[in-house]
Amino acid sequence: MSTTNAEDDTPVLEWPMEKVRDTFKNYFVEQHGHVFWPSSPCVPVDDPTLLFTNAGMNQYKPLFLGTCDPNLEMSKLTRAVNSQKCIRAGGKHNDLDDVGKDVYHHTFFEMLGNWSFGDYFKAGAIDMAWQCLTVTFGLDPERLYATYFAGDELTPVDEEARQLWLRYLPDDRVLPFDARDNFWEMGATGPCGPCTEIHYDRIGGRDASKLVNADLPDVMEIWNVVFIQYNREADGSLRPLPAQHVDTGMGFERLTSILQNVDSNYDTDIFIPLFTAIQNITGARPYAKKVGKEDPEYIDMAYRVVADHIRTLCFAITDGAVPSNDGRGYVLRRVLRRAVRYGRQNLGAELGFFAKLVPAFVDVMGSAFPEVVEKQEYVTGIIQEEEESFSRTLDKGLQKFNELAEKVGADQIFSGADAHFLYTSMGFPVDLTELMAEEKGMTLNKEEFEAKMQEEHDISQAAHLAKMAGGSGKDMRLVAEQTSYLVGQNISATDDAAKYVWHEELADCVVKACFIGRNETEDMIGFVGSISPESSAVGIVLDKSSFYAEAGGQVYDVGTLTSSTGAVVKITNVQAYGQFVLHLGEVASGTLSVGDTVKCSVDYVRRAPIASNHTMTHVLNHALREVLIKRPEKESGKTSTLTVDQKGSLVDETKLRFDFSWSGQLTPEQLAEVEKLCMDRIVNAVPVDAYVAPLGDAQQISSLRAVFGEKYPDPVRVVAVSDHAVPEMLANPQDSQWNEYSVEFCGGTHLTNTKEAEAFVLLAEEGIAKGIRRITAITTGEAKKAIALANEFESKLTAAEVVQGDDLESTVKQLSAELDGLDIAAVKKMQFREQLATMTKQVLAYKKQKLAGGSKVVMRFDFGVEGKVAKSVMTAFGKQVKDKALLLVTADPEADRFMVIAGAPKAMKDLNCKAWIEAATDGLDAKGGGKPDSAQYQVSGVEAVDTVLEKARKF
Structure with missing residues (x-):
C-alpha cells in the first residue's frame, strides 16, 4: 500500500522493503528476546554438501545435529532471528528453469526466519507467527490458512499443531497435508519433524481452502514453521529428540508484495528500480507485467530474468564464488549467460549491459547488506569479463544452434548430444539451449544430456571416494x-x-x-x-x-x-x-x-615440510598485499579500492598453493618482489607465534587477515609471523607497526621460526577463474633444489653465448626442451626464455644467409610449443626477411604434439597462410585458426612432422 507525497504527488510506500525487513527483526528481538544473527554468506564456506545457502537453517545445522563446536559463539544461541541470503539455482532446490516464465520464482531471495534451539516449541512458535502477521504487519486474518501434518503409517498426525491453530482459525482453514508438504527431514536419517505452513489469499472474500498448495500465485505459502522433534532411525522409526527445536522461514519478497498490495514480487520496490535501470540501459519498452502468450517476444520475461539474475550474480560473487566450468561456478556461468542472452536477443541490449546494472543493484540492497557496496568494483569487473567472454561466442553459438535445430526430425526432439556439444564447444548452458528449443516448439532430450554429464561426474566422484x-x-x-x-x-x-x-x-x-x-x-x-x-x-x-x-x-x-x-x-x-x-x-x-x-x-618427518609450506603461505598472503596494494598506495598517496582476498589454499608436503582475488596477471617485476619479500622473511629468521585469544579482542588487531564468511571459534587461535608476540599485539591492537607482519586466524600446524623454511621459490602464477589468480610455490629442500637447477641452467646459457652457426641451432633446441621440464622460479624461467628468444633470432639471421630464391620458406626448428616464443620467432623473421613467407614447424616430443605456424608479408596477396597450414595438416588432428597473413595450429602425433613439411613445400 502507498500514500501520496503532498509536495510532488509521488507515491510513498507505507511498507517499503527496508521497513518490512527491520519490522520483522525488531519484532523478535524486542518482543521475544531473540538474538539478531547476521545472514551467513550465500556461498557456504564450511558445508561442501551445498552449492549455495538455500535456506535460513543452513548455518544452524551444527546446532540441530548436536555437532556445534562449543567454542563458537553460535553454540550459546537459544533464540535467533535474521534475514538470510538464499540462492536456489542448481542442486536439490533449483528454481532457475522457472525464473521469468511466471511472476513468483527467483534464484535469489531473502528468507526471514526465527529459530528456537531447545527453547520455545510449537505453542510459542505459532503464537509468535500469528501475532507477527496479524498485529505487527496487520494482515487480514480472514485471508490466512494454516496447514499441519496429517500423519502416515510411520508418523502420527500432528494433532497438537492443529489444536494450537484452532485457537486462531476456524476448522475449515486449518488443513491437513501429507509428508511432501508438511514433514521436514534433513536426510534419510537424523533430525526431522512435522511442519506447519501459513498461506495467504491475495484476493480474499472467499473460501480458498481448496486452492492451498495448488501452486497458484494468488494463494501462496508465506511462512513455514518446522518442529524438529524426532530423530529418524535407520529402520525408519522415529525417536523423540532430547532437545526440540523450531526452524522457520518466511519469503521476504512475498511478504513485501502483500504489504505493498501488488500482484507479484516483481512489482515491489525490490525489483522496480532494477527494471528502470534495465530500460534505461537497453532502450527496451517499459516492463508491462506480461506472462506467457501475452508476451510473445519474451520482453517481460527477459526483464524478470535479467533482474533476478543480476541479484544472484552480485550476491554470489560478493560472497566468494566466481563463474567457472564446474560446481557452483558453473551454475553462476549458466545464470549469467542466460541473462546475457535474454538481454541481447529480447531486449536489444548492447555488449556490456549486464555489468552496468551492478550500481542499480547496490543502490537497492546496499543498506541491508553493506558487503555489496564494499565489493561493487570487484563484482562489476568479474561480470564484465564473463559477459564479454560469452558475447564473443554468443552469435556463433546461436548460428550453430539454428543449424542443429534445422536438422531436428518430425518428433521435434532436440538431441541431448547436440546440447552437450553446444555446452562444451560454445559455452551454452543446457537450460539456455532448452529455452531456445522451447521457443521453436521443440523438446530437449534432457536425459541424454544428463547422461553425458553424469559420466564426467562419476569419474570425478569415483576418484574422490577412492582417495578417502x-x-x-x-x-x-x-x-x-x-x-x-x-x-x-x-x-x-x-x-x-x-x-x-x-x-x-x-x-x-x-x-x-x-x-x-x-x-x-x-x-x-x-x-x-x-x-x-x-x-x-x-x-x-x-x-x-x-x-x-x-x-x-x-x-x-x-x-x-x-x-x-x-x-x-x-x-x-x-x-x-x-x-x-x-x-x-x-x-x-x-x-x-x-x-x-x-x-x-x-609421521613428523612428513609433517615438517607441510608446516613449512603452511607458514610461508601466510607470509605469501602478506607479501601479495604489500606488493599489490600497500606499495602502490604509498607511491600514489591514494587509498586503493582494490583488494587481495584469499580464495583458497592447499599445503602438503611437496608444495603450497594460494588462490587470491586479483584482476589480471602479475608482472615479472611484481612476482620478483613477492618472492623476495618471502625470502627475506626466511633470511631474517622471524619468530612464528601461535596464541589463543578471545575472538572479539583478536579481531581488533590492525593487520589481521581473515577469510570472508569463515566461522571462527571463540576463543580463536591467532598465528603471527612477527618479531612481536600476539599478547603484545592484543595489548595495543591498533598500533600501525603490526601492519608490517602477517597476522591470521589459523588452526594449522606451523613452524616456530621462518628460518626453518630454509628457502622459498615461486614456481608459477596463473589465472584459474575470472578475477582469481593462483600462485604455486615450494620451500625447504624442494626450493633449494630449484635454486640449484636454475643456477646450473644459467651456466649452460652463458656457455651457449659463444656458440654459432649450425651448432647454435642444435644448442638452442636442446636448452629450450630442457627449460620446459625444469621446476624453477617463474621469474627465472621468464628471464631464460627471453635469452633463448634472443639466441633464436641469431639462428634465424644465420638461416637467412643460407636462404636462396623463392617466396616461401618451410623449416623445422624445435623449441617446444610455446605460443609466445613462436610469435617472437615469426616477428623476428618478418623484420629480417620482408619478401618471403615462412611456415615453421616446432615439436614437443615429450608431449607428442607439434605446432605449425605461418606468416606472410601483407603485400603477398597470392598466399593464404591458413589455407597453407590446413593443406599441410590435412587428415591430421589439427586445431587452430588464423587469417590470410598469419595462422597457427597445434597437431597431435610428432611422427607426422615430416609429412607436414613435405606437403607445405609442395603447396
Whole structure:
C-alpha cells in the first residue's frame, strides 16, 4: 500500500522493503528476546554438501545435529532471528528453469526466519507467527490458512499443531497435508519433524481452502514453521529428540508484495528500480507485467530474468564464488549467460549491459547488506569479463544452434548430444539451449544430456571416494546419520589439542567408535564393535588424538595407531566431521575394538615440510598485499579500492598453493618482489607465534587477515609471523607497526621460526577463474633444489653465448626442451626464455644467409610449443626477411604434439597462410585458426612432422 507525497504527488510506500525487513527483526528481538544473527554468506564456506545457502537453517545445522563446536559463539544461541541470503539455482532446490516464465520464482531471495534451539516449541512458535502477521504487519486474518501434518503409517498426525491453530482459525482453514508438504527431514536419517505452513489469499472474500498448495500465485505459502522433534532411525522409526527445536522461514519478497498490495514480487520496490535501470540501459519498452502468450517476444520475461539474475550474480560473487566450468561456478556461468542472452536477443541490449546494472543493484540492497557496496568494483569487473567472454561466442553459438535445430526430425526432439556439444564447444548452458528449443516448439532430450554429464561426474566422484577409502571402493564419509548416531551414543567430541605438539607420541587414547563405511552394515550406518585386517578400509574415532585432520587448506597427518593389545593400524587420512575426528586407514595386524587403548604416532618427518609450506603461505598472503596494494598506495598517496582476498589454499608436503582475488596477471617485476619479500622473511629468521585469544579482542588487531564468511571459534587461535608476540599485539591492537607482519586466524600446524623454511621459490602464477589468480610455490629442500637447477641452467646459457652457426641451432633446441621440464622460479624461467628468444633470432639471421630464391620458406626448428616464443620467432623473421613467407614447424616430443605456424608479408596477396597450414595438416588432428597473413595450429602425433613439411613445400 502507498500514500501520496503532498509536495510532488509521488507515491510513498507505507511498507517499503527496508521497513518490512527491520519490522520483522525488531519484532523478535524486542518482543521475544531473540538474538539478531547476521545472514551467513550465500556461498557456504564450511558445508561442501551445498552449492549455495538455500535456506535460513543452513548455518544452524551444527546446532540441530548436536555437532556445534562449543567454542563458537553460535553454540550459546537459544533464540535467533535474521534475514538470510538464499540462492536456489542448481542442486536439490533449483528454481532457475522457472525464473521469468511466471511472476513468483527467483534464484535469489531473502528468507526471514526465527529459530528456537531447545527453547520455545510449537505453542510459542505459532503464537509468535500469528501475532507477527496479524498485529505487527496487520494482515487480514480472514485471508490466512494454516496447514499441519496429517500423519502416515510411520508418523502420527500432528494433532497438537492443529489444536494450537484452532485457537486462531476456524476448522475449515486449518488443513491437513501429507509428508511432501508438511514433514521436514534433513536426510534419510537424523533430525526431522512435522511442519506447519501459513498461506495467504491475495484476493480474499472467499473460501480458498481448496486452492492451498495448488501452486497458484494468488494463494501462496508465506511462512513455514518446522518442529524438529524426532530423530529418524535407520529402520525408519522415529525417536523423540532430547532437545526440540523450531526452524522457520518466511519469503521476504512475498511478504513485501502483500504489504505493498501488488500482484507479484516483481512489482515491489525490490525489483522496480532494477527494471528502470534495465530500460534505461537497453532502450527496451517499459516492463508491462506480461506472462506467457501475452508476451510473445519474451520482453517481460527477459526483464524478470535479467533482474533476478543480476541479484544472484552480485550476491554470489560478493560472497566468494566466481563463474567457472564446474560446481557452483558453473551454475553462476549458466545464470549469467542466460541473462546475457535474454538481454541481447529480447531486449536489444548492447555488449556490456549486464555489468552496468551492478550500481542499480547496490543502490537497492546496499543498506541491508553493506558487503555489496564494499565489493561493487570487484563484482562489476568479474561480470564484465564473463559477459564479454560469452558475447564473443554468443552469435556463433546461436548460428550453430539454428543449424542443429534445422536438422531436428518430425518428433521435434532436440538431441541431448547436440546440447552437450553446444555446452562444451560454445559455452551454452543446457537450460539456455532448452529455452531456445522451447521457443521453436521443440523438446530437449534432457536425459541424454544428463547422461553425458553424469559420466564426467562419476569419474570425478569415483576418484574422490577412492582417495578417502584407500582404493577399497567404500564410502568412508560421516554424514548426518553417522554424526547423529555418535551423538546418540553419548560420544564426546574428539580432543585434538595435541595436534600442536611435535615429536611426542600420545598414549592412553580410547577407541570410541569403529567405522567400516556407509551401507556396509545391516543398519546401513556403518559402525561395528571391532575391526581387523579383513575389514579393509576402516575409520576410528578416539577420545583424543595428536593427528591433524585435513582443514583450512592443510593436508592431513599420517602415521600409526598401536593398541595395548598389539593391534597396529596404518593411518593414511584424517578427516573432521563436526566435533569428531575420523582416522582412516587399514588394520595392519591384530584386532582393534571399541574401548581399547591406543597410542598415536604421527609421521613428523612428513609433517615438517607441510608446516613449512603452511607458514610461508601466510607470509605469501602478506607479501601479495604489500606488493599489490600497500606499495602502490604509498607511491600514489591514494587509498586503493582494490583488494587481495584469499580464495583458497592447499599445503602438503611437496608444495603450497594460494588462490587470491586479483584482476589480471602479475608482472615479472611484481612476482620478483613477492618472492623476495618471502625470502627475506626466511633470511631474517622471524619468530612464528601461535596464541589463543578471545575472538572479539583478536579481531581488533590492525593487520589481521581473515577469510570472508569463515566461522571462527571463540576463543580463536591467532598465528603471527612477527618479531612481536600476539599478547603484545592484543595489548595495543591498533598500533600501525603490526601492519608490517602477517597476522591470521589459523588452526594449522606451523613452524616456530621462518628460518626453518630454509628457502622459498615461486614456481608459477596463473589465472584459474575470472578475477582469481593462483600462485604455486615450494620451500625447504624442494626450493633449494630449484635454486640449484636454475643456477646450473644459467651456466649452460652463458656457455651457449659463444656458440654459432649450425651448432647454435642444435644448442638452442636442446636448452629450450630442457627449460620446459625444469621446476624453477617463474621469474627465472621468464628471464631464460627471453635469452633463448634472443639466441633464436641469431639462428634465424644465420638461416637467412643460407636462404636462396623463392617466396616461401618451410623449416623445422624445435623449441617446444610455446605460443609466445613462436610469435617472437615469426616477428623476428618478418623484420629480417620482408619478401618471403615462412611456415615453421616446432615439436614437443615429450608431449607428442607439434605446432605449425605461418606468416606472410601483407603485400603477398597470392598466399593464404591458413589455407597453407590446413593443406599441410590435412587428415591430421589439427586445431587452430588464423587469417590470410598469419595462422597457427597445434597437431597431435610428432611422427607426422615430416609429412607436414613435405606437403607445405609442395603447396
